[in-house]
Amino acid sequence: MSAPEVIPVLYSLLEVDVTMHTLLISTLRHERLVAERDREIAAIHKNRGPSIDKAAIEKAVYESQIETYCRAHPQEMEEGKKSVQLSNGLMGLRTGPPALEPLNKQWTWEKIEAKLRELWKKKFFHAPKPPGIDKAKLKKGLNKDQLKECGLKLESSESFYLELNRLAAPAPLEYEAAAQ
16 A cells, blocks of 8 residues: 655644545545455355365365375385385375373373372472473483383374375366366
């Protein structure tokens, strides 16, 4: 939006009143233009919405099929890797850093905290705030058996990933034209 470089000064109530009328006209024009734009956007959403929703559902179904296959067939991964490169993309599983989790349902975080205090006092707690468990320090400072004694275990989760080879884009465009 461009504004005048120098804003004229008003010197009388009559000039203020005339300018207020001009402001009213500008405000109404602005509101009309915004309403027209919003109606056009709503029409576009109404027109394109169903096909966009359908494409999003199809995409989710295909991704789910590929993830299910990937998890069910680990032998298909490249040797020493958890991924496989195909002509249209890469799929695989990423292992995140191990997270501390309660050993089983009998261990709550309150029980774990009490056991840690019993065995190691304040060693594995943050300070100076109200002391909470310092999970990073626990992961480094205790072995598997010590963690188990406190009701904890290290659990690494695998997340699926998919990277499409976008250089292969002309084929889907041809498929889309044939599908319609």
